[in-house]
Amino acid sequence: MEKGVYNFNEIEKKWQDYWETRRTFKAWEPASIDPASTWDDSKPKYYVLDMFPYPSGQGLHVGHPESYTATDIVARYKRMKGFNVLHPFGWDAFGLPAEQYAVQTGTHPATTTQKNIDNMRRQIKSLGFSYDWDRQVDTTDPNYYKWTQWIFLKFYNSYFDETEQKAKPIEQLPIPDGLSDDEERKFIDDHRLAYESEAPVNWCPALGTVLANEEVIGGLSERGGHPVIRKAMRQWMLRITKYCERLLDGLDECDWPSSIKKLQRDWIGKSIGAEVDFKVNGYDEVIRVFTTRPDTLFGATYMVLSPEHRLVDTITTDEHKDAVKEYIEKAAMKSDLDRTDLAKDKTGQFTGAWAINPVNGENIPIWISDYVLISYGTGAIMAVPAHDERDWEFATKFELPIIEVVKPPAPFEGCFTGDGTAVNSGQFSGLTTAEFKVKIAEWLESQNLGKAAVNYKLRDWLFSRQRYWGEPFPIVHLEDGETVALSQDDLPLVLPEVADYKPTGTGEPPLAKAADWLNVTLPDGRNGKRETNTMPQWAGSCWYFLRYMDPDNPDAAFTEAKEKYWMPVDLYIGGAEHAVLHLLYARFWHKLLHDLGYVSVPEPFKNLVNQGMILGQDNQKMSKSRGNVVNPDKIIVDYGADSMRLYEMFMGPLEATKPWNTQGVEGVHRFLNKAWRMIVDEDSGQLHSAVQKAQADEATTRLLHQTIKKVGSDIESIAFNTAISQMMIFVNHLGRQNVRPKDAIEKFVLILAPFAPHIAEELWRRLGHTDTLTYEPWPQYDPELIKEKEVELAVQVLGKIKDKIVVAADASEDQIKEKALASQPVQTAMSGKQPKKIIVIKSRLVNIVV
């Protein structure tokens, strides 16, 4: 009795061991690259990638297997379709939780990380995914981060050539004549794509540390509730802003969901306008502003500088000094959130200084306010209260003049921000907004007062963290103030042991405590200290998909031939939470590597799919506190990995957010059981006696071929839920037959295999095959056999169904009309009237209009 039942636990263990010991899923480069390979170049390659996870102490949750199953189905399907498939896995293993645990317990983050990786790998293996584990990468492995550091040096040792719009080695940077050594060094440093800068960070004086944005809630530290201020600190930055245009353009060749592309475009935030210089009355200074509405220049009735603007100090008159100083201090105390969130009520201070509007010579007051951001544009604006809602609000509150310069096309109350016709604008009056923008840019340029300009919201990437558990920067700060980079031969620069993992009280990172490591003497005898910041978690994930191609290479990040062969990633699946940052950063790194000739394709990810979130049974986000978290381990023990995989795919479209329902797992489990019993005799464990070498009847043949077709095309379009439902229909049909042709059974097992590989392998074996089905060719369908001989048509009278008729599939329109009109219910519905028009949709319906 026992030996014939579907014992999923035993079967799954057996086949996982089989795959592992035989390296079934090992990905080989073709023989032209790796002579040991049996692949040749005639086979197409397919690179299917998961967003690698952070190895959390919580282990897997049911959201992980969702995308991993999806990519696994595609990987297994593509293998059967004859593709050479690269399907790797790895760990984004630097990160805060392990470091916080280290602060609390003293356990080295590497220990915690390794333990978590081991646990999660065990969980992932228990789902039977077809990863090539020989290619596993771990961002915290010095053999990996050696190359992360190497890429950082590429940024450091490159500059951006504006005319060619690409990065080049820093040695090629044209240096102006007549610079002193120091000036020359500064000139070079100012052009590096990795550079140091004072940048505002979230500094918590009470905790003595810098906090990440998500650790600051309403201006207070998440832990302890202490005030957090913005403080300028020396930081490493990456010059991503040089790539704005390229990052925008590159999106055109990405087959991504348009919503994700839009998110990226909005994040980069390109806007077209003009820069205009306003003279400060009584000073030899100009305030440069950026505006998208240079056509409203005549309506500029005041200016606003951000509190951090460099001219504030210079131009503020004595009588306003105290108030301005106080305002600046208050603004500095506010977090970013406070400055934007409670923005309803505008604040500001008059500096006492005046500027001259270049188009009409008017004297206009200069204010400061924190509604102007130092980090966008020039940190200063011309305020046009008649046509900008923020300026309108400010002007109303501080009783500043409002002058209309754009006449709305239709009567309008309040602040009009749309396009119209210019009024009160001197010689430009009467122009449309669009015409005006062109003319004024020309005029400004001719007067040397400004020019057309483009601005982006995207800012340079703050690339350093005051943390221990991250990649160390391969940088030394010398005693004389010079900063030098290590050479490639000195890599990896390995994280040192430290006494404890807390930051120092002064905000210096924990690495400042590693005295032996910190102090260095260069080969030329100069002394210095190492950089103590570390890289952010994003760093390792910017290029891991490249390392998978050549994970053990000690001499290069990856070899050229392998990169040329595997790239780009054909399918990338992961969570929508990475829609902007990870994908943008990875694209940015890729463009640098492309410019320097290390990668052959300009965009790394050809196709992208975001899986949706899985909610708890209660339709709420899964969380420990709600107690609605589903543990995959438990599901696998109770129902098996195949049922787990199948259920996650059957729940609904991959991209949709959907609630978990354990009873649904039972449903797909029943399906697998049914499929098993269709093939295996439960009493004997032998093939079921109904499984015979026999010709399938017409209905079975048709359904089989329909099923092969639908499952294949559904996999191609990532519609796994409907593929599974089609397989259920097939099993419901064939399971009822007393004769189940072996040929049909075998084809079914093969198409089931990508979804439920363990049971499929076991059935394949019991059907008499001795090898894994991994590389069996995907069954073909015959379009002729799919066609129905007879079709049922609905017959409508005035759009209402009155009857159904059965006609030959190739019946002519006239034959169909005749048969439809002959129907008794149709005759009744027509009640003797003549048909005015008869619409025949072949194989669908007939509609009679009377």
Add this chain to the structure above:
RNA sequence: GCCGGAGUGGCGGAAUUGGCAGACGCGCGGGAUUCAAAAUCCCGUCCUGGCAACAGGGUGUGGGUUCAAGUCCCACCUCCGGCACCA
């Protein structure tokens, strides 16, 4: 506030992109099998009325286009996600 996405049975969801709404699964009801239960199998299951054949209604709401609308157009409502003074 702005930008996306979505509203279909008791539930998850299908619906050749304008052509029979509710495939498939869950749940529920009934039956078979069983000493009994589990498991399995069969039948039913959008709503309303009817014993029934059948009739009428039905895809968030209201309007429109069309022989025909879940699908297209206009207005609105609700939920979810993202952004949030970017000049």
